[in-house]
Amino acid sequence: MIANNRLVVNLPGLNMKNPVMNSSGSVYFGLEDKGFGIEKTGALVTKTVTMTPRTGNPQPWIIETPSGILNSVGLANPGIEKVISDILPAIHKKYCDDMPVMVSIAGETVQEYVELARRLTHSGFVTAIEVNLSCPNVDRGGMAFGVDAQTASEVIAALRQATHLPLYAKLSPNVTDIKPIVKALETAGADGIVLINTVMGMSFDLAKRQARLARGIGGMSGKSIHPIAVRFVYEAAQTVNIPIIGVGGIASVADALELMMAGASAIQVGGALTQKPEAMLEIIDAMTEALDKYEFTDVRAVTNTFRK
Helix, strand or coil: CCCCCCCCEEECCEEECCCEEECCCCCCCCCCCCCCCHHHCCEEECCCECCCCECCCCCCCEEEECCEEEECCCCCECCHHHHHHHHHHHHHHHHCCCCCEEEEECCCCHHHHHHHHHHHHHHCCCCEEEEECCCEEHHHCCEEHHHCHHHHHHHHHHHHHHCCCCEEEECCCCCCCCHHHHHHHHHHCCCEEEECCCEEEECEECCCCEECCCCCEEEEECHHHHHHHHHHHHHHHCCCCCCEEEECCCCCHHHHHHHHHHCCCEEEECCHHHHCCCHHHHHHHHHHHHHHHCCCCCHHHHHCCCCC
């Protein structure tokens, strides 16, 4: 596939033919052919990987609401050993060297994050790591790593010593102020920021008088969170100089360009794929015409609209 230079984006560890990729978990590990067209996207982002296999939360994992999708998957994954021995080689065989691969990781302690990064670095199949900081820190009473600047920066600082791979910190929007957190992560050595993870929500079944998700609270995704994502990306882009990857409620090329105008260098598509597997392909196909419509020379110009 000949790259359209107007769409090319070069970020640490992610040299992409276009700025579109999937969000973590939305295509699992990208090995099943479900019409996503991953080979035509800019990069592949894997399901979040943990030290040991996880079966996830009780079903149902995903429910639809009038406002979007609520999920409570619980980081179900086969564990790092199987990912390195079987899944990453299969990804490499399917996509060869044309596809940057960013593996999402999550740990319950800083040391778990470090061990995951070390193993992935030695695997030779990974071009970047997405650090899921929305997970509970067992050393801090279950507080999510990413909601506190000091805790989040401790993870990135430790990872920076453990790997040469580019690190992208994925953050939760469930905070009062994102600016001190992203600044702390930049100082600690993060190569980029991913915003946003899901917004916490809840839904009840009126007839059964109970929560519709087994765990009650879940992560909200879909169109309803898009303006929230735009706000967080914009605030982060005004605070740090490292690249930002925008995610949240992207279902069209206009949604993608809006997040990029807010300051994102690339975007991830997630919830839209449950309704339309070809959503990423449609966004990519429409992007050049959209650049012409809004009089942008290329996607880099969109990102630089308001960035300092």
